Amino acid sequence: MGALIRYHFITYIKSYRYIPPLALYIISLCMNYTYRPNPVLDSFFNTALFLFFLTTWFTMSLFHAEDSSQEVITKLHVGKKNKYFISKLISCMLLFTFLSAVSIAYPVLLDMFEVDISTKQMVFGFIIHWTFSLLGMSIGLVFTRDVVREGSLSWFGPLFILIVTLAAAGVSFPYQGGGLLLYVLPPVSAIIQFINEGLNKFLVFGWALLYAIALISLYLWRANRRDV
Template sequence: MTAFVRYQCISHIRSLKFIPPVFLFLAWVFILYAYKNVPILSSYAVSSIALYLTMTWITMSIFTQDEESEKHILMAHLGKKVKYLFGKWLTILVVMIPLLLFAIFFPIITDSFKEGVSITLYAFAFYSHVIFSVFGILVGNLFSATKLATKKYAWLSAVFVIVVSLASKSIIEISMWFKWILWIFPPVFKVIEYMEADDHVLIHSAFVIDNALVVFYVIIGAAILVFLYLKKES
């Protein structure tokens, strides 16, 4: 598996597909912290959203970088089709980690925040960036490694899911009926709403329940993607 991940990383670098999403992400972070004394949580919320978009783009690029014949050869070498999927996920995580660390530590290194960052804020910032990255991976995976990948508007569909998930709270406020439809979209607002207040995180029952639901969504989403991927490749 290590050799496969190394091969995928090298292929991704050589394809140069990483340049647009990574460049835009870095530019987004630089612009975000162009000024000093910015609030902590709301700034991290913005960089989390940027990572959400970036990881969706990167995931779709990594899953589509192999030709069909090359993909079947790699599956044969790995022995199981599901190992190919897990190898892709590991490759995406390798790409994600430096971006995530940059988003978290760049404002600290440049002393951009208006006050010091506590351990609790560090932990929540790390959590929010990881969760939003995983949301991006799930969305990108859905439209690049399942039968939806063969649809003409796969990229547009991915953008639609991202936009709806980001606006879901406002959509629900229009009509509660949307609440029963929007549960299939990544529960972005269950994380974001705790980053809109002052620069502190209060651990209470609602916070624990909401984030438990987020983790549950990720687990179920990953399981469904494995099923859809194996169904496509069967």
């Protein structure tokens, strides 16, 4: 599995598909901390939302780093399609885990906050970034070519969901006027509100985890049903 993950990263680097989302990530991180001092929690929410959006992009670009013909050859070489797909999932998770850590380390090392940040706050900030990234990855997965073959839908779909989700981040929970639609979106709004109001953090993070697991399971089920 380790060799396969390394192969995915090498292929991704050689494809140069990572450059646009990585450049946008660096720009957004630097712009968020242009001035000092900054409030801790609000700053973390801002960079976590950036990462939520960009992780979807990273995921789709990593999963499409190989062209279709090379992907078929790799699957045949691996032998088990599920192993191939899971290795890509792990590669994505390693990538956004690293970016989540950078999102915390950058402002801490440059002393960008208005107060001294504690270890507990750093860990909590990392969890927020990691959770938002996991949600972003799960959205990207269900619009990869392993699931969606229609080219226009593969980009319009996640873009629409991301925009609506970010817009819904300003809607109070429980959602009013949005009906079922807001409940099927990634629970970004609920996470922000639960944390700001000091409500049950374990409940909302559990909700996010179950949401991501459901989409990842849908992806694996659909991808494994595809032809080699």
